[in-house]
Amino acid sequence: EDQVTQSPEALRLQEGESSSLNCSYTVSGLRGLFWYRQDPGKGPEFLFTLYSAGEEKEKERLKATLTKKESFLHITAPKPEDSATYLCAVRENQKVTFGTGTKLQVIP
Amino acid sequence: NAGVTQTPKFQVLKTGQSMTLQCAQDMNHEYMSWYRQDPGMGLRLIHYSVGAGITDQGEVPNGYNVSRSTTEDFPLRLLSAAPSQTSVYFCASSSSTSEAFFGQGTRLTVV
Secondary structure (H helix, E strand, O other): OOEEEEEOOEEEEEOOOOEEEEEEEEOOOOOOEEEEEEOOOOOOEEEEEEOOOOOEEEEOOEEEEEOOOEEEEEEOOOOHHHOEEEEEEEEEOOEEEEOOOEEEEEEO | OOOEEEEOOEEEEOOOOOEEEEEEEOOOOOEEEEEEEEOOOEEEEEEEEEEOOEEEEOOOOOOEEEOOOOOOEOOEEEOOOOHHHOEEEEEEEEOOOOOOEEOOOEEEEEO
């Protein structure tokens, strides 16, 4: 059975304190790994798609990387507005399975 | 270009009542899905569709029905609401090569 595990469940950072979120997965045929950001009361907002090991994508203070078994979302010098829940998802054929998310709080 | 539109945004049902959550997309996406989101459990797939007339079950399908008569619409039906179906429901659409686009969600409470 496909499984997506995110860690940590919650992360509290001081503004400017860089860190990484982890997403490990077990699928037989990965057809895309996705990172989303979700703010309270809203639907998930797309950040990145990664397709193959070694691939990296960047957007402002966020950088996503992918290996054969896991993905990392690196947050460099975070700001309070980066506070949100970050979701990882994997697609195998037509099905997309989500992890439970990491709730990030950035304190000024 | 509205993207994915869900209605209603909020709903309160009594146990045993039925209702339909509406979802429409205007991006001509072939894939559409319904998820429920509960605290600590993330997004769980209820049903999905790979095109008009084709649907399949996800992880938690019991108590829900879907149909897909057009590319644009993918309604989710609760046949006899139960308190365990209290949740936030999200509809999503995608193409075979794109990420999923989500609606803003329907917050359902069953009393």
